[in-house]
Amino acid sequence: MELNFWDQVKSQPIWIQLLLLLGTLSIFKTLLSIPKWIYITFLRPAKNLKKYGSWALVTGPTDGIGKSFAFQLARKGLNLILVGRNPDKLKEVSDAIQTKFPKTEIKNLVIDFSIGGNLSEGVIKIQELVEELDVGILINNVGISYPYARFFHEVDQELLRNLIHINVEGTTKVTQAVIPGMLKRKRGAIVNIGSGAAIVIPSDPLYAVYAATKAYIDQFSRCLYVEYKKSGIDVQCQVPLYVATKMASIRRSSLFVPSTDGYARAAIRWIGYEPRCMPYWPHSILWGLAHMLPESAIDAWRLQFCLRIRKKGQVKDSSKKE
Template structure:
């Protein structure tokens, strides 16, 4: 039967043979992609993060994704360096973690990433001296209060977006990385955004999306630079998560809670240079890439215009 089949193929015109070969390769490639997605999403075990070192540093740990990461890392038995701007919130998170995971050591470092960053980095360097920081979670970041055109972005917001999202992540990495290089091991996770990677554009959030695009490229370059040094660098790309920054209060199947996201994210640390840990987000990513860019752009613009209108109404009510 096999000879008969191949004889029939050989009897076809060359263009038909080429189409059959291309079609077969496409089907095999798609099948492999699906099987690989199933494996890495549901079957691949997470790495033992303690092999990177006994300490983890988390920026922006007092709320949202950062707070959930801190609890998940403590659950894995890692000691924590928590870096945030509010000392009361840092203490609250630290107390909560120690109440649940008593053996975990915690250091809190008060740093306002919108303030004197040079002084803040100095504090971090002093706090981590002598510690084997194995995992770094660069989570700190801000977005717009609500959607707005670029010419409506005030000078202070523009400064904070660039300083916190770009400079903050860059300089914290620069402070922690030498110790990892010396020990020849470490894992760095930079929190990106679907606004910069998944969708072709994010109108009315231009500067925020651009800062997250920087995080993606920064992560990819470091991944290549330091892979042979035993350091795994990764940009995680969540879509919407139920956080204050996203102005979403309730979680759902497509919008995980911060705890739901962090649980999924932990299993991906140390693997691909870019990933979308929460699996329904990866399905949305695939769907977006199947649509023409102009259609996604038009939908996104209308969505953001509606967000802008609501934000302006709230602002006007506050002024009354």
């Protein structure tokens, strides 16, 4: 008598039955993740950001993603504290925002996050300001990368110190200045801008220190998410891949490389949800594909890609010296 499928399964050793069960659960989990991704990406409503508070603080708002975030937050009806090192650029951005959104109140804080800047004094200014205002959202966007790819031993001391000081210490101290007020009010949202260089790909050769600082941002965000979730504070690390910015040396946007405005529009919808997210949906597709490839293959591709960037950068440097 021929056994049916379930009888054949029952006749197998227990360890084989367990493997079959785990495999079946894994398949179901994968199948269920597709409709979940569609809902979260395209159908889930954005949160009412004004419920966190009437003010948002944005670091690095004079260019790139930070500037686009500032415009999107103003569009949502939030008042802004813009924190940057160049007073002229801060005024230019705040004037442009108020021209488009006249009801938006804006306060500019001049803080230089670099080594030799006024970060410690700036943090005190932030603490004093947030005591007076209902700051419900913090966008930690300030950060720097390498001018171009280079081996670790080629990274000069000034760049090395600034990478750590701006990307790590700056974000950490600004967060520590803002979070007590959120705790007092029992509401708030903190968004730290990470990077696919630290999370999506297994390694980022020739950008080692930059990638390491962004890995810190990811872990820092996750820990704070767990620490403060029950206190009404939503902490999130957003993970963009390439965006058309000066820092990425990309001028033209495309489907997989959004403009800063395109990225910010997507990013605003994710505030207050998952502790780590990739707001721009084509990036999440690339993330999924990257996880399907062997790490050794991605490492080899990434090394060759970055070596080409290094070569172009060296050519530009030598032409400037001439």
